[in-house]
Every structure is written in C-alpha cells, then in structure tokens.
Amino acid sequence: MPTYLYCLGSSDGPVFADLRGIDGATVRALAARSDVWGVAWVSDLAVAPIEPTLERLRAHEAVCTAALERGETSLPMRFGQLFADDAACVSGLERNAASLARRLARVAGCVEFRIVVGAPEAPVADGSLAPTSPSGAGRAYLDRVAGRARREEAIRANCAAVAEAVSAGLASAHRVRLRDHTRCVVGRGGTAVLAHLVERDSVPSYREVVADVLRGLGDGCVLLGPHPPYSFAVDV
Amino acid sequence: MSREALDETQVELSDLINRVLDKGAVIAGSVTISVADIDLIQLDLTLVLRAIESQRIADERRHAARDPADADLPVLSGE
Numbered sequence: 001m002p003t004y005l006y007c008l009g010s011s012d013g014p015v016f017a018d019l020r021g022i023d024g025a026t027v028r029a030l031a032a033r034s035d036v037w038g039v040a041w042v043s044d045l046a047v048a049p050i051e052p053t054l055e056r057l058r059a060h061e062a063v064c065t066a067a068l069e070r071g072e073t074s075l076p077m078r079f080g081q082l083f084a085d086d087a088a089c090v091s092g093l094e095r096n097a098a099s100l101a102r103r104l105a106r107v108a109g110c111v112e113f114r115i116v117v118g119a120p121e122a123p124v125a126d127g128s129l130a131p132t133s134p135s136g137a138g139r140a141y142l143d144r145v146a147g148r149a150r151r152e153e154a155i156r157a158n159c160a161a162v163a164e165a166v167s168a169g170l171a172s173a174h175r176v177r178l179r180d181h182t183r184c185v186v187g188r189g190g191t192a193v194l195a196h197l198v199e200r201d202s203v204p205s206y207r208e209v210v211a212d213v214l215r216g217l218g219d220g221c222v223l224l225g226p227h228p229p230y231s232f233a234v235d236v
Numbered sequence: 237m238s239r240e241a242l243d244e245t246q247v248e249l250s251d252l253i254n255r256v257l258d259k260g261a262v263i264a265g266s267v268t269i270s271v272a273d274i275d276l277i278q279l280d281l282t283l284v285l286r287a288i289e290s291q292r293i294a295d296e297r298r299h300a301a302r303d304p305a306d307a308d309l310p311v312l313s314g315e
Contacts, residue, residue: 005263054249057256078260092263103261116251118242187254191242222247230259 003030003089004045005081006063007074007228010104011038016066022050022059027066030086036097037104041067041074042089050080064228073107073200075100076228099235107232110179110197113206113225115166115214117159119151119190152186159184159192162214162221166194169213176209177202182231195231 004022019027025043032038041063050056060079067074083089093100163184170176180197187193198206203226214221 008261052257054253057252061252061256076260078258078262079256081262081264083264096263100261114251114255116242116247187250191247191250193251193254220242222242222244224248224251227255230255233259233261 001044001046001085002048003042003083003086004050005077005083005089005093006041006043006060007067007076008037008093008100008104009039009041009067009070009074010072010108015039015041016070019063019066020059021063022056023047027063030089032093033090034094034097036101037075037093040089040093042086045082048082050082052079068111068226068228073110074228075104075107075233076230077233078230103233103235106180107197107229110199110229110232111203111226112229112231113196113198113210113223114227114231115162115194115196115210116222116224117155117162117184117192117194118220120154120158121220151190155186155190155192156184159186159194162217163194165217166210166213169209170206173205173209175202175205178206180232197229197232198226 004025006021006027015027015029021027021043022045025045027041027043030040030042032040043063057079064074064076067076083092163181170178177199178196179199182193182195184192184194196206207223210223214223
C-alpha cells in the first residue's frame with residue numbers, strides 16, 4: 001500500500017497515539033536507517049495518485065502541526081509526497097539525505113509566522129499605453145497586461161512598507177531572535193505574504209512586537225502562526 | 237498607504253492552501269505539484285480544489301490552444 005509522507009523529525013520517538021492523517025489513516029513513525037533524521041511521520045494511503053481536497057490539506061497540516069507540538073521542529077513536506085511503500089519512502093529520503101540534513105539544521109528550534117498584507121485600498125489606475133493610438137483588441141490586451149503588472153507592483157510595494165515597519169519594530173526589540181525571513185510574495189488573491197522564521201523561545205516577544213506594529217497599520221494585515229516552517233524547508 | 241481590510245477566516249483558509257500546496261520540502265512528485273500549484277493557488281478565492289492530474293491536463297490543453305484570457309488578442313498570421 002502507498003506510503004504518504006507528512007514531515008521529518010530530527011529525533012526518534014513515537015508519534016501521538018490515535019493521531020489521524022489523510023483519509024483518517026493512522027499516523028505512524030517510520031524509523032530512519034541513517035542519523036540524518038530521527039523519524040518520518042507517515043500513513044498508509046488507499047488511493048494513488050492523491051487528489052488535493054481541502055479536507056486532505058487540513059489533515060496534512062494537522063499532522064505537521066502535531067509534530068511541531070511535540071516540542072521539536074520538524075521539516076514539513078509539501079502536500080502529495082507519496083511513495084510505493086515504506087521501503088521506497090526511506091530510500092527516497094536517503095537519496096536526499098545531505099539536502100535534508102541542511103534543511104533540518106536550518107529550521108531547528110524555530111517556527112514560521114506569516115504576515116498576510118491586503119491590497120492597497122485605492123484602485124490602481126489602468127492607465128493608457130498611448131492615448132492617441134487607435135483602440136483595438138491588441139491595445140486592450142496590452143492595457144490589461146500593463147494593469148495587472150501595475151497592480152502587482154502596488155501590492156508588492158504595500159507589503160514592502162509593512163515589512164519595513166515590522167523589521168524596524170523587531171530591530172528595536174532585542175529579545176526577538178529572528179533567524180530568517182522571506183521576501184514579499186504576491187499571491188493571486190490580491191494579497192502578499194511575508195514569512196518569518198522565529199526561534200521558539202522568542203515567540204511571545206515576536207508576537208507582541210509584530211501585533212503592536214500591525215495594529216498601528218490598520219486592519220489590512222493579519223499575522224498567522226506559529227506554523228511548521230514550510231517556507232524555509234527548501235534547500236539552501 | 238491604507239489597505240483593504242482582510243477577513244481573517246478567509247485569509248487563514250487561503251493561506252493554508254497556498255502554504256501546504258506551494259511550500260514545504262519535496263522528495264517525490266515535485267514536477268506534478270509544481271505544475272499544478274499555479275492554478276490551484278489561483279483557485280483559492282473560490283475555495284475550490286481540483287485534482288492535480290486534471291488540473292495539469294487542463295493546463296496543458298489551455299497552453300496548447302490559447303489562453304482564454306487572451307482570446308481577444310489578434311490572431312497573427314501563421315498562428
């Protein structure tokens with residue numbers, strides 16, 4: 001039966017009893033054969049390939065969050081990491097052992113927070129490429145492309161302003177230990193996201209500082225987390 | 237600069253989809269997920285998810301033909 005992989009823990013040990021994963025399957029610990037990671041959190045999956053439903057995404061997230069709540073920082077896998085069986089899963093992990101070791105070290109002892117920034121309130125003017133040029137389908141198309149680009153730029157600038165305010169707030173709060181952060185990433189829903197990798201013992205201070213800063217910026221920003229460090233799980 | 241107010245519940249749901257589908261370590265299936273996530277994320281406003289495979293097929297068909305969004309782009313000679 002196919003094996004679905006949720007996350008990797010750096011130390012071994014059992015998973016929580018009765019923890020259920022995708023499609024209600026029991027989550028179990030798959031022991032590593034090397035010392036790169038301690039345990040892989042997996043479950044059996046009756047169907048393959050797996051379709052990404054909202055319920056399954058929530059189940060994936062719940063298992064990764066449970067791993068985080070065990071007290072160590074696990075390396076979350078992207079949704080859909082499916083292997084023929086346990087042996088194939090272990091083999092796949094071992095093939096990537098060096099890269100996984102770097103990623104585990106990068107996120108060790110940290111959690112991820114995400115600041116979602118809304119779009120600018122004022123609409124971005126579509127503008128005109130050349131007011132005197134004749135109208136037509138090609139012109140309309142280029143206007144739309146230019147409009148999309150201007151809107152995306154405005155969203156990015158909006159997020160950059162928030163990022164700057166948050167950075168200034170965090171810089172003045174010496175008790176917050178921020179290990180890493182991402183650039184503002186513009187999503188297709190008209191929002192932008194900025195992710196922070198925060199050391200666990202400074203989470204309360206981080207929340208306090210960021211909440212203060214965001215409060216001063218109005219209600220167009222939301223702080224989400226702590227989450228497993230999805231945004232920092234890529235190789236570096 | 238003022239910003240549009242965000243509905244926190246909607247933002248959390250949208251962010252869950254973006255985060256779990258788009259981020260995280262990849263060991264297997266990276267190509268499939270990477271191709272699909274573009275359109276899966278695009279769908280987060282309507283909170284509808286489609287199968288990766290059907291999304292990929294739809295994506296390929298759309299690119300192979302023409303992007304419907306560009307339907308009124310003038311057709312060039314020989315296209």
